Amino acid sequence: MTKRVTSHDVAKRAGVSRGVVSAVINGTPGIRVSEEKRREVIKAIQELNYSVDAQARSMRTGRSGCIAAYGNLDNPFFLQVLQGAQRACTERGYHLLLYGYNRQESKQALIQLYNQRRIDGLLTKDVTGFADEEWLASVRAAGLPYMSVEGYPEQEEVPSVLLDYGASMDLALDYLYGQTGLPPVYVELYSGSAYAPNWGDRNRRSAYEAWMERKGLVPAIWQQPDHDTDPQAWDEWLGGLPLPSALLTNWSRGGFLIYQAARRLGLSIGKDLYVMAADNTMRANAYMVPPLSSVEIPYVEMGEAAAYRLLDMIEGNHPQAASKIWIPAVLEPRESTLLAGEGGPQES
Amino acid sequence: MTKRVTSHDVAKRAGVSRGVVSAVINGTPGIRVSEEKRREVIKAIQELNYSVDAQARSMRTGRSGCIAAYGNLDNPFFLQVLQGAQRACTERGYHLLLYGYNRQESKQALIQLYNQRRIDGLLTKDVTGFADEEWLASVRAAGLPYMSVEGYPEQEEVPSVLLDYGASMDLALDYLYGQTGLPPVYVELYSGSAYAPNWGDRNRRSAYEAWMERKGLVPAIWQQPDHDTDPQAWDEWLGGLPLPSALLTNWSRGGFLIYQAARRLGLSIGKDLYVMAADNTMRANAYMVPPLSSVEIPYVEMGEAAAYRLLDMIEGNHPQAASKIWIPAVLEPRESTLLAGEGGPQES
DNA sequence: CTGTTAGCGCTTTCAC
């Protein structure tokens, strides 16, 4: 193992002192260095193939240059958040550490990471509407710079990036109604055995009701559990609908269930039924047959926004503005809402 | 900002010297410390809420305790690889840094990371059959411990984790044939304008041919480009098939295209056509209607295996065994290959 | 404006 090249070596080679080398590399504000010496230093760095030792620098400066992202690694959305965060980190010269739900390694371990000076800040991808006071208390006690994606919608003082679910419903409803002229029926799935909608779904539902009211239409909501689905109930309900009908479901899985029921009943999506989803949890909307229209949550953008804000907090640039960042949903029109004449499937 | 608690403080409080503190924390082999003092130290650590400064430790030891994972953040599979790698890191006390295809920040930057002592090793998720001699040369020159997932299948000396595509085809074909008793037709998609199958697809194809030959069946291969698909060609081909037929496609996207054509022709999957995919690139097989049977690549496991091996290399535990790790594919039977009587959709 | 120097907090060798 050949000895490591240090700033000392560079200084010697360039005929300057180590402080100058450091100043050249870091562009230290208060330090002027003549053009000639600067060139010497750069030349020496290249000739010796010198790289700054990240650990030594971090030790000296007290900054690790890393932030951590924590989330559910089973959830494809988390990858998008990571992508956004990664982009932001690269641009700002930071590094991104990845942590996921693992065994029972609690979130407290993330705070340890900060105490160990391994990270300068933390970003978590939470489930919509998530909030945990105890966790917040730990974060504050540790002084850890922190951003949540999709968490803490109702705690104004907690920095987080949120999607405006109400606006996303309006977007979907305007589109669906504009396409079909049919009063949209809302298909609301819920998880677990009892109906207990999370923050996002509560917003969706009330946005639906408000939208219908504005149009002078009467809300029609069909509510079903996500698990242990009862095909017969779906068939009866769907069979009783006037044809054609326009359906908007809160989760993309609702689209899957509707497609299945339609298949059993011999109904055609895009002719008998127009279907749209208010999210893309399955990440499969584009692959359904026919592809399922939806409004989607731009997780990449959310991750990016969260990371930028977090880095601002770390570097003390945080504009004391509101701590919430609101991101708009994106409309993705696909075939499931195309009228037959518009390039939809030929029903021969 | 209150001053940081150091091992010095702990030592003072416990009435020992700093070396002892370090020995207690790290369980340093060559250093015996009396049970009493050990207890004192642990008590002091807790009372002072002391955490080791990761940077200082790394600086001293020359190990960052981090590895980097690099891959395409647009690709959901990469998340699975990450999940496996993360699991391995957690278990072995390492940390995982995430890097992705970004702007033109070339892979060379990853080698810089090693020169900066920011990482101890690198894992890349490559596309199947990927190989890049120039990159390998850089890696070797830097002495960077390195593992590839799915890359370098034909360079025995490059450590990588690979899927046995031949075996995966046998698995799929045995299942499909066992279910249906029909000679499987192979639907082979390729990307780009000219047919230039990658390593995985070459293996798949020859495995198909060999399997058919073993059964005394005559191979039937329908080859189509993945992009700019020609619906009419698909319709004509599919319409000319005897019914029922059993279809195996190399990519799950082939399933999508088959489903679309079937829909146009009014054919029913699970009755007229049995369909199966040899991978799950779209990550949507389970959400197709009906759900699409497939053999899938256990990327989580591959990521985990790669990370463990990489950590072994870093820590010098690498058993000089073969550098290739072969992982078997996993069969996922779903409705698209169920005979009608077996719980498939009721075709009323 | 440039050079010297004092640590950052830790581990590990070396005396005791």
Next chain:
DNA sequence: GTGAAAGCGCTAACAG
């Protein structure tokens, strides 16, 4: 078996 001390490589404060 235990404690003291020498750095790891860097940056920033301070002299010159």
